[in-house]
Every structure is written in structure tokens, then in C-alpha cells.
Amino acid sequence: MAKKTYKIKIDPLTGVHIGTGEELTxxxxxxxxxxxxxxxxxxxxxxxxxxxxxxxxxxxxxxxxxxxxxxxxxxxxxxxxxxxxxxxxxxxxxxxxxxxxxxxxxxxxxxxxxxRVLQMYRPADSKHPVIPGSSLKGAIRTAVLNNILCNLNDDEYDREFDIFEKEKNKNNSDKYEKKLQQKILKYCNEKDDPFRSVSIADTSFEAKNTQLVGLLKNISSSNNVIKSIPKLQIQAEIIRGCLIGGSAEAETSISIDESLTQSKLTGNNNKNGFEIKTRISMTDIAKACNHFFWNEFEAEYNKFYKDVDESVDIIVHLKKQLEEASKDTNSFIVRVGRWSQVEFVTFEDNFRDPKVPQTRAQKRACGTTRTVFDYDGQYLPLGWCKCTVIN
Incomplete structure (x- = not known):
């Protein structure tokens, strides 16, 4: 089986923050x-x-x-x-x-x-901001998992949903999510995880005109007006995407080793002695990302930004670019980094059980606010990138 390597161009559209955990004063x-x-x-x-x-x-x-x-x-x-x-x-x-x-x-x-300013990740002794390959791989994995889950036949889907509901009521949803991933990708332990066949290099951006420091705000939407919640005051360094005046673009590579999607059988179940497990191709990745991330973006857009005031005009441009990229056979969209929102880093809504703080033994409502970057009065979600397969 061949190891295939694809060159990928990454274009951040909004701001992207990959944190170090450090705060600067x-x-x-x-x-x-x-x-x-x-x-x-x-x-x-x-x-x-x-x-x-x-x-x-x-x-x-x-x-x-x-x-x-x-x-x-x-x-x-x-x-x-x-x-x-x-x-x-x-x-x-x-x-x-x-x-x-x-x-x-x-x-x-x-x-x-x-x-205090939240610092962005850069390799030691480097001025260049970086999106680690692990961040991109995590986003891709989420999209692929959701795509397979959504394509289960109705009986399988309903059966898994019933199990999830029971485990959720027992506060065991985290353990069940791990089991569900294993079922979907058809592996029993981590060394057999099909995503071991996928390796993604870090993406390093030029330092000039690719970095920005600004404020983040927590917002809610009601009566066609965006309301800023004043309690949150975060300042952060970000990779500056094209919609906020940046020129950040860079190349990375995605390698897929198909030999790692086979495991040796102990019996004689087939003539070659190998079992075919879940295979992951570049086509699968692009299709899954475009399906999952576009659907989740559209849901967020309709809930928070559609038909509201001028503070989110820039999101209309983001919507257009994401929609065009998701329909291009050579491109796919992803959301990476901090403040990507829970909907974009977990299973779809039916299988989602986010951990939220409790007030007087009751969980707070989830998904009622968004954390956005304040670009001189315009609010923009973070983490959105366009990926183009060059070869």
C-alpha cells in the first residue's frame, strides 16, 4: 500500500488563536x-x-x-x-x-x-505564528466522525442514540463517546485507530502582516440586535486572516499511509491474512469537512448573525467565502484553535453533552452566547480557514 502525500495551502479567513497558556503583561x-x-x-x-x-x-x-x-x-x-x-x-x-x-x-x-494578553503559539526562538498539525488533524477527525455517524442507517443511528441517552443520564457520556468513536472507525485500541495513518505537518506563517492583537467579546443575539456581555474582557494575539486585513497564507502537507489501515488476522478469514479497517482518503477528508463545518456554520449564522445590526456585516463576507470554498472540489473548510465553539469540536447535536458550569445544582444554558473577535466594532468568529489541495 502506498503512502500518499498532499500539499495543502492554508488561508486563514478570520483570526486564529493557538494558545501557549501564557499571559503577557x-x-x-x-x-x-x-x-x-x-x-x-x-x-x-x-x-x-x-x-x-x-x-x-x-x-x-x-x-x-x-x-x-x-x-x-x-x-x-x-x-x-x-x-x-x-x-x-x-x-x-x-x-x-x-x-x-x-x-x-x-x-x-x-x-x-x-x-493581560493571551500569547499565541510560536516555536522557540521564532517570530512565525504556527497552526500545529495536531490542531488541523483534530478538526478533520471531528468532521470525519460526524460524517460517518450521520450516514449510519436509521436503525443503527437510533440504537446508538438510545445508548447515548442512557449513558448521559448516568453521567457517563464521556466514556460512551470514546466507545462510539471506536465503533464508527472500527478499532479496539489506540494503536489500531485509522487516524494513525494520517499525519499533518505544522503550518508556519510569515511574521509580517500576519499577526494582530485585539479584544474578544462575549455576545448574545436577540431582537435583531447583537448585545455585548460586559463581564468578559479577553485580549489575545491571533493569526490575522484576510477578512481582518491580513495576508496570512502558508503551505502544509497531509500524508496518508494506507498500510496502517490494515491489521493482520490470526485466522484464515481471507486469502491475504489481512482485515480491511476504516480507510481515510483525501476525498473523504474534504467531503466530511465541507459537510460538517458548513452545516454547523450555517446553524450558527442563522441563530446569531442573520438579520442583525451592522456590527456583523463582515460575517456576510465570511459566509460567502465559506460557501464557495465548500463547493469547490479542490478545497475544504475547517475551524481550528481556541474559541471555535463547542458545536464545532464535538459530535453533532443529538450526541452532544457539553460540560457547563452549574448554578444551584442546575446546569447553565449552553449555546446561548458566542465569543467573537472585535475588529474595530465588527464582530467576527475565530478559527475559520480555507484549505486548498494543490496536488
Whole structure:
């Protein structure tokens, strides 16, 4: 059996955030104005600043005094004053709403204020943002699983749904979901999982004009108006898609080793001694992604964004691009990264049992809000990418 490798072009349409789990404060970043008047967020290394100043024989008494007194505002001012080009790890563009909040908070204590920024994943010593192959593979796996589930005959589907409902009532839905995946993909343990045959390389994007820092908001929709829920205040670095002024595009590869979709039989059940398990092809992947992600997007669009005010006009353009890509035989759509919403990372609605907080022993309602990126007053969901098979 051959190992087939496909070259894939990835075009982020909206923002994409693959997090590191790290939060950055004013002790890690600064927004500077360039000679042309542009505002640029720069992530700097405080260790590099100190090392450079020591090598230059500079006076560090101000830094030591601020540290001894635990005066974090003075420590911040020291680093911001002494940033050099070699101390900058990477730059990002900023939204106007992020900059306004930055100006409001920069005089406050850097540890206590609301200026924390969620950092985006980049390999060590690199300025280039990356979508890991594992993130793309996870999105593809979700789509393929849902596609097979939806194509079960009515009796099989109803039987599995009855089992799911019983396990859900026993709070065993997580364990059942694992069993359901094994049934659908026809494997008994992880080493026989057909997705072992699929490997996807990391996608690395150029640093220039591909990174943006901005605010995220939690919204709800009612009476044709988007309402922002003020409790949520998140600031994050994202890969900047084409709908928000970016030029991020890059290539990756998807390899499928068909030899891993066969297992050796102990008996003589067929003449070759092999059992054919679930096979995954590039055609299957594209078809499953376009079916699953488009259906879920359309449901989200109709529930939250259709016929509402001008704050979501940009989503109309997203809808058009996703619809065109999902109908192109050489393309498929995916949603990856944080804030992709539970509907896009789990089984379809009938088999979905998201874990939500409880209030007074009752679960909160799920799926009533969306987390979106605030692009200068326009709200846009995160994570959407177009993938084009080049060869």
C-alpha cells in the first residue's frame, strides 16, 4: 500500500488563536508608534534587556531599587525605556479598541490591571505564528466522525442514540463517546485507530502582516440586535486572516499511509491474512469537512448573525467565502484553535453533552452566547480557514 502525500495551502479567513497558556503583561510587551504613525505591539525579553545593559556597562541601580521595593510600575517603566531592537522577540499589529484600552491601563500596576494578553503559539526562538498539525488533524477527525455517524442507517443511528441517552443520564457520556468513536472507525485500541495513518505537518506563517492583537467579546443575539456581555474582557494575539486585513497564507502537507489501515488476522478469514479497517482518503477528508463545518456554520449564522445590526456585516463576507470554498472540489473548510465553539469540536447535536458550569445544582444554558473577535466594532468568529489541495 502506498503512502500518499498532499500539499495543502492554508488561508486563514478570520483570526486564529493557538494558545501557549501564557499571559503577557506590561512587563512583557509595549505598544510603540513608528515614524509613519502606525501603532505596533512588541513582545520583548526582559532578560535580554538586562543582559544587554550589563554587557554595555549601563547603570542598573534604578532597576535594583524598583525590584527591592517591589515597585512593579517602576520596573515596567525601566524596561519600556530601555527596549532595543535586539530585545524584541516579535511584533504584531493592534486593533484600535486594543490600543484605546492599552492607553487607559498603561499607567496602572502591570500586575493588577486588565492588560493581560493571551500569547499565541510560536516555536522557540521564532517570530512565525504556527497552526500545529495536531490542531488541523483534530478538526478533520471531528468532521470525519460526524460524517460517518450521520450516514449510519436509521436503525443503527437510533440504537446508538438510545445508548447515548442512557449513558448521559448516568453521567457517563464521556466514556460512551470514546466507545462510539471506536465503533464508527472500527478499532479496539489506540494503536489500531485509522487516524494513525494520517499525519499533518505544522503550518508556519510569515511574521509580517500576519499577526494582530485585539479584544474578544462575549455576545448574545436577540431582537435583531447583537448585545455585548460586559463581564468578559479577553485580549489575545491571533493569526490575522484576510477578512481582518491580513495576508496570512502558508503551505502544509497531509500524508496518508494506507498500510496502517490494515491489521493482520490470526485466522484464515481471507486469502491475504489481512482485515480491511476504516480507510481515510483525501476525498473523504474534504467531503466530511465541507459537510460538517458548513452545516454547523450555517446553524450558527442563522441563530446569531442573520438579520442583525451592522456590527456583523463582515460575517456576510465570511459566509460567502465559506460557501464557495465548500463547493469547490479542490478545497475544504475547517475551524481550528481556541474559541471555535463547542458545536464545532464535538459530535453533532443529538450526541452532544457539553460540560457547563452549574448554578444551584442546575446546569447553565449552553449555546446561548458566542465569543467573537472585535475588529474595530465588527464582530467576527475565530478559527475559520480555507484549505486548498494543490496536488
Amino acid at each position: 506590561f512587563l512583557d510587551y509595549k505598544v510603540i508608534k513608528t515614524n509613519s504613525g502606525n501603532k505596533v505591539y512588541v513582545k520583548f525579553s526582559s532578560d535580554q534587556i538586562l543582559s544587554r545593559l550589563i554587557d554595555e556597562g549601563r547603570d542598573l541601580s534604578a532597576f535594583y531599587a524598583a525590584s527591592d521595593n517591589r515597585n512593579m510600575k517602576a520596573v515596567q517603566n525601566f524596561f519600556h525605556k530601555n527596549i532595543g531592537k535586539k530585545d524584541i522577540e516579535y511584533p504584531c499589529d493592534v486593533t484600535s479598541s486594543f490600543y484605546d484600552l492599552y492607553e487607559k491601563n498603561k499607567t496602572k500596576d502591570p500586575i493588577e490591571n486588565a492588560a
